[in-house]
Amino acid sequence: MSRAVDLFRDEIIELLPRLRRFARTITRNPHDADDLVQVTVERALLKFGQWKDEARLESWMFGIMRNAWIDEVRARVRRDRVFAPAEAGENVGAHTSDQDAIALQSALARLPEEQRMAIGLVLVEGLSYKEAAEVLDVPIGTLTSRLARGREALAALLLEGER
């Protein structure tokens, strides 16, 4: 078992860069993102016994991350500590000097949660529709409509930004 656990830990470490990237697409700021990754890693290890090889580890962990983030947002709502999206959006580009990247990250930060996650999984992480729908626990039709609306909104926000 301990060898299996070690392998599992290694695989998680290999996935860390992608976990961090997905966390940034959904949290809107790098600090929250790394906190979310940590919670995700800890939860994944606690669920080690539930991990089955059928799904790809990344999908499984993205699902854990999504749930952890939903919990987090709920906790914030409960404490009236919700960030205003616009305000949070200013945080996003902190780690890059690329103006395009900043514009895109800010635009993405302004999308509703569910669209942001769909776009993060499919367009950024490159998951298939089927995998992404499983991570989000929605039918494929729901996923594709979130993707479509998210893309439209993004395109509109980017145009607005160029003006």
Add this chain to the structure above:
Amino acid sequence: MMISDEQIMAYVDGELDARARADVEQAVASDPEIARRVARQRALREKLRSAFDDVLNEALPEHLVAAARNAPVASVSERRNVADLAQVRDKKAAPERVARRWSWPEWSAIAASVVLGAIIANLMWRSPSDLAPFSAKDGRLVAGATLAEALTQQLASTQPADALTRIGVSFRSRSGDYCRTFVTRAGGGLAGVACHRVDDWTLEALSRVEAGSAGTGTYSPAGSSLPAAVSQTVEEQIVGEPLDAAAEAAAQRSGWR
């Protein structure tokens, strides 16, 4: 040929089968407008990817690697077990009810005075097992001797303010067990919910708490899912209202059975 936005997106996302792909490609070749629409979607996808690519090349924060290397593992998959610990049951959010429940002085004091760290304390592998505040047993996480003693003996109404472990609220759970919330300085600071079953206190939720920034009003988004993990566990499991002082004392006399 009419090509819908959905088709174009699915094409760009690589979701079309060979035939549908050929249709789009043919349309792209013959209709400049469709070619533009495809190019626009491609560009969006590529821009998005590159906007977030930087993070892939950043050095990994050490604490994340350490978490992956060292955070505790649970290998059992029965229902009441360690793997359930951090799972926040997302069925019933009921925020107003939660807000009201946590207005109890005991807990609100806790909530206000701690900054919550990571979901599980990373002390399981750090302390010698006889000193650890909890240990694994039959796929459950159970309170260690010192914590168990506090859970069994202490009454919220009479415990010293500086006790190593402070009991919060006690309540009856859906499964009929007595459960108690606690905060302890042991193991670097932990908060959790423990339920009495047979001879042990099984930990149903556990969070790291740090007293460091207590009362400064600083807000750390870091572990803010933690109070949720604890509070939602209570919220999920509680039957009726928490025990008052008399009921708590009676339960203690009966050995929490």
